[in-house]
Amino acid sequence: MIPAVIVDDEMSNIENLTILLNKYCPKIYVAGTATNAAQGLLLIRTINPALLFLDIQMPEKGGFDLLKSIATPDFEVIFVTAYDQYAIQAIKFAAIDYLLKPVAINELINAVDRAVVYAERKMQNERLTNLIRSMNSKNQMRLAIPGNKETLFISPEEILFCKADNNYTIFYMKNNSKHTSSKPIFEYETLLSAEGFTRCHQSYLVNIHFIKSWIKIDGDRLLLEGGHEIPVARNRKEKVKRAIGIQ
Numbered sequence: 001m002i003p004a005v006i007v008d009d010e011m012s013n014i015e016n017l018t019i020l021l022n023k024y025c026p027k028i029y030v031a032g033t034a035t036n037a038a039q040g041l042l043l044i045r046t047i048n049p050a051l052l053f054l055d056i057q058m059p060e061k062g063g064f065d066l067l068k069s070i071a072t073p074d075f076e077v078i079f080v081t082a083y084d085q086y087a088i089q090a091i092k093f094a095a096i097d098y099l100l101k102p103v104a105i106n107e108l109i110n111a112v113d114r115a116v117v118y119a120e121r122k123m124q125n126e127r128l129t130n131l132i133r134s135m136n137s138k139n140q141m142r143l144a145i146p147g148n149k150e151t152l153f154i155s156p157e158e159i160l161f162c163k164a165d166n167n168y169t170i171f172y173m174k175n176n177s178k179h180t181s182s183k184p185i186f187e188y189e190t191l192l193s194a195e196g197f198t199r200c201h202q203s204y205l206v207n208i209h210f211i212k213s214w215i216k217i218d219g220d221r222l223l224l225e226g227g228h229e230i231p232v233a234r235n236r237k238e239k240v241k242r243a244i245g246i247q
Contacts, residue, residue, distance in 0.1 A: 002050035003031035007040035009058040025112045037061035050119035056081040076115035145181045156195040162205040198243035201233045208244050
């Protein structure tokens, strides 16, 4: 069994989660709990848990504030949140598991099982380290691309476009390489919208900075650097035009 710590400002949430873990997740045990970030940080340094269940919104200091105090985490984190959509986007960007309150049993089991696999390898959590560095840095965001064998970190400015492949997403890079993510394209649409990407088609998400021209012959298409032609769906034409600043 591996030790886990729960940090949540509501004791009822701690108690409910502890009950679920004891009943459905036999590979872990709750070694300590805390109701604020300061207590949680002390527990982490004292217990050295393999897994941390962390609330995002707490009085004074939140979950992200706690993580900023840890330079090189060697534990897995499962965030627990009620509704904070912006935090969820950040978590997805860093490829870290999260649970919505009230916690669903099947989602809890799946998240814990994934965390246990990583914890048993006793490796530094590079995904969490990347998130913390991103929160502490003024540099451009880096996107985590989870694959079967590794998680790749790339900058949005390196991406030409993304193409949906069922529940997978293929990233086409400006250096002509391709990377496949095990996440669907809609999850990246929200994350990349602030980085100059627009959904021009059900299957395509393009970086507007690499658009060279709009082809109107035999259907609307975007010509990107590298010669890629990306279709523009009829119901998305006006949105794409606004995104790239044309009438």
